[in-house]
Amino acid sequence: MTALNRTTRRRLQSLRQIPSVWEGDRRPLSANLAALGELTESHATAVKTEADCILWADGSEGVVRAMEMVPPETGSEAVVRTLLRAMEHPQGPGKPCRPQKIVVRDRQLQFFLRGVLQDLDIVVDCVPHLPLIDEIFRSFQDVVNSRPPKTPPAYTEALTQIAFQIWQDAPWNLLADHQILAVELNHGDLETLYVSVMGMLGMEYGLLFYRSQDSLERFRASVLQEEGSPETLEEAFLAQDCLFLTFDSADEDLDGEEVDLAGLPVAEIEPAFGNLHPLEGMRPFIYEEEAIALLVCLEALHRFLHQHRRKFSADDDLVPALSSRYRIPNPEDQGATAIAVKVGTLPDLTAKLLEMMDQTDDEGEDIQPLLRDDLVPHDAFFSIGAMPWESLSMLRETTDVHQAAPRSFPEEGDGFPVILIQTSRPKAKNLIAELQKAGGLKAICFNPGEDPFEGNRYDLGILQTESGDLHLFGEFVEDDPVHTEARKKWDRRCKQTQGFCGLVIAKGITGVSRGKPQLRDMVALFEVRLLSSKELGLGTLQLIPQLG
Incomplete structure (x- = not known):
């Protein structure tokens, strides 16, 4: 068994010991619960896979002193590390101190802690229930249960189907992100959506549906004018007003790796929907009205790309003047009157955005490296x-x-x-x-x-x-x-x-x-x-x- 070194023991012994009982536990979290990420102020890492949550709380004061997310295979040493942090560097308003007693519900963990904490005058007991920690984990689960699904259940299947049709259409092979399409929807609260296609560079694949031309132009101007610092780019990103469909790898082992999705089988591709708004930030799920609008827009775009595919040239920075009208079944009621949608290119806006890019390049010519x-x-x-x-x-x-x-x-x-x-x-x-x-x-x-x-x-x-x-x-x-x-x-x-x-x-x-x-x-x-x-x-x- 690994023991604390003498320096650490002396440092812990010098802490003021208070007559309190701390509860400690380690519990597995489901992927949905782990994905909450920032469960406390001290933990800001989003976890997409299952993980264990280590928690130490002061049962006498009713406060959490330390919490850590670790992979399930991590050893019991992680529990000790979190406990030491709870004593020396507690989160929140707590002050460094040493408890008189700690209680856990796992007998093996109790024996492990007794061996490690000897000479610190801390009693280690095993009890069947931990009231404070039980309540904290119940609150975590309540947060998960209260979160809306990523897509409204009534429209999930249809959204997934049309998303994969768009993936097969691969509009990024035809259009760069400055070659904008307009979808005149005029349904619900939405009139015209301005569509920017991502993916021609083989990086991020998806579609951005701007609610206004002004939002699109402001975002592109901000990105072109800024020097590229993470803070300014993030601010520009969150200032967008749009719905989005993006594609990612369904293989969690590839998270964080630079992988070109175009080289993966369709079965390994996963669509995601969401919303961006200056006052709301990024929301990784959509509500019913948004789902309906995206279903109609994506179906109209699918038809437009199928009809006009041969008229686009990936080597041309501009776009031909094209427009078509479609009648799309109403997702809310298939028996209702179809929704009339017009999809078209915007040559003037495309030329304007291209000019903005060229001006930025010209202004930077003098400072280009050799x-x-x-x-x-x-x-x-x-x-x-x-x-x-x-x-x-x-x-x-x-x-x-x-x-x-x-x-x-x-x-x-x-x-x-x-x-x-x-x-x-x-x-x-x-x-x-x-x-x-x-x-x-x-x-x-x-x-x-x-x-x-x-x-x-x-x-x-x-x-x-x-x-x-x-x-x-x-x-x-x-x-x-x-x-x-x-x-x-x-x-x-x-x-x-x-x-x-x-x-x-x-x-x-x-x-x-x-x-x-x-x-x-x-x-x-x-x-x-x-x-x-x-x-x-x-x-x-x-x-x-x-x-x-």
């Missing part, structure tokens, strides 16, 4: 290697995007030297679009870099576009033996091809082909020159730490 880090997705897989000549010939014929070399070069050696960048399909699509927007890829370079504060030296992988911009695609530790060997082979192959190499962009980062894409996964091939660091003329680049 070497940019905003082209290649941060979660992309990249490698230095070679492609067999037969595969190169096939790829030239089959890939969606091919930028040929400016002249022919000898196909000698064991293969064509290539940089592989593998990411999700939407992010690959966006990466290709950005390269094409910059006039194409001009060269691939490697340049020395260093961190003067840590003393580390790097080999920086750089993509140079025809527009002259330099984009970092990888940082390699200079003395890494694996990279050193890869660079030797790369340099030898580039000499054999008279300085020509390639960039291959592939999809499928979340599937079985991660790190080893097949030809069918490769969506772009750029054949370019290798530019030496001397030709680049940058010298050794130094890491500049960000202040603040």
